[in-house]
Amino acid sequence: MTTTISVALCTHxxxxxxxxxxxxxxAQSVLPIQIVVSDDASQDGTLSVVHGVLGTAQAEAVxxxxxxxxxxxxxxxxxxxxRALLACTGDLVALCDQDDIWHLDRLESARRRFEDSPELLLLHSDARLVDRDGEALGYSLFDALDLTDEERAAITGGRGFxxxxxxxxxTGATTMIRxxxxxxxxxxxxxxxxxxWLGIVAAATGRIDLLPEQxxxxxxHGTNQIGVRRLGIRGKIGRIFEPRGGRNLYLASRAAVMASRLALLGDLVPERITELADGKLRHLKVRAELPDGRLGRLAPVLREIRTGRYSRFSRGRGDILRDLLQPAGSTR
Structure with missing residues (x-):
């Protein structure tokens, strides 16, 4: 039986x-059976363009x-x-942004990996970054993310969570899910x-993977609803000295939501995953409760270093330096 594909395309x-x-x-080498276009109150004629390109007769013809x-x-x-995803009916769903361009084999390449891996729930790929005019920026999505060999190995080796x-x-624009x-x-x-969130639930209840192809x-183009920005050395150092504000409290609140939502999935979530989620929450609660004064942060940060939780649940040395050096302030 052929594995069917829906496209969830959101516009604004x-x-x-x-x-x-x-x-x-x-123009895909493998066509979807369904395109769901969910428009978020556009005021620029977006839906007129959609109807013009995806006229009923034209779409039905293929x-x-x-x-x-x-x-x-x-x-x-x-x-x-x-809303778009809930309206999809295919076996697989390709997420789609409104302003990108798919290469001809995007759906075919992703579907092949799903058919070869029954346990796979989410697959994402690299992408060629281009400017507003479609000209290549000279680096890829994975380059911009600074995706490390360790992270690649974790994702491809079943340790995506x-x-x-x-x-x-x-990155949703490159993602296909069951x-x-x-x-x-x-x-x-x-x-x-x-x-x-799709990545978290997929990695907690099944398997995620990546394709290195763009x-x-x-x-x-500056008006992306969600985009990617490549940070240089100065930008990374600058983050360390941003005012702390409520950033750690915000991260702890996200971890609390994650732990509670995963608990609702019951037996779909292995005990190992539950323990990791709980450990992440405990770690971020410690970080959220760090005092404003830098000297007062030293002892709790050192305790977290000794437990290994900065390397397991945060960004290692980068977040250690953040927690030790960031001034008190109002930036998240």
Whole structure:
């Protein structure tokens, strides 16, 4: 039986780029059976472009069902993707931004990996980063993320949950999931963005993986709803000295939501994963309770270093330096 694919495409004032994205979907070597377009209160004629490109007769001619969801009031990116994903009916769902361009084999390459790996719940790939005019920026998505060999090995080796506990590595625009994951992951909790939450639930209840190939052109143009920014050395050092504010408290609140939501999934979540989620929460509670004075932070930070939790649940030396050196302030 052929594995079917839906596309979950979310839009918001995307008229400038949406036609190119839609035509790249229609040009795929393996076509989807369904395209769900969920529009978040666009005011620039986005849906007119969508209807023009995906006219009923044209879509039906190649066997694609088009579902258009039109939201009168703005709901935001994460809620918009939730609505789009819930409307998808294919065995697999490819997430899609409004302003990118898919390479011809994006769906075929991803579907092949799913068919070869029954336990796989989420797959993401590298992407070629391009500017507003589609010109290559000279580096890839994985380059911009500073994806390390250790992180690659964790994801491809069945330790994706451990990798995602430290930081999000999932970019929705390059992601394909099994439809069953939608039911496990929804409703999306408010402290989390849709793609990172899908990654957490997939890694907790199954397996995630990555493709090193660049399967889309990922457009960066200053008005992206969600994009990627490459930090240089000065930017990374600057983060260490940003005012602390409520950042650690915010991270602890996210960890609390993660632990409670995973508990609701019962036997789908192995005991090992539950213990890791609880350990992450304990670690971030310690970080959230660090005093404002730098000297007072030294003892609790040293205790966390000795437990190894900075390396297991945070960004290691970078977060140690942050917690020791950041001044008190109001920046998250």
């Amino acid at each position: 004032n995307g008229a400038k780029y949406i036609e190119a994205q839609l035509r790249s979907i229609l 066997g694609i069902t088009v579902t258009v969801l039109n939201h009168v009031k703005n709901v935001g990116v994460t809620s918009n993707f939730e 451990e990798a995602l506990l430290k930081r999000n590595l999932i 439809r069953t994951l939608v039911d496990r992951a929804t409703p999306f909790p408010k402290p989390w963005v849709h793609d990172e 399967l889309i052109d990922y457009r960066q």
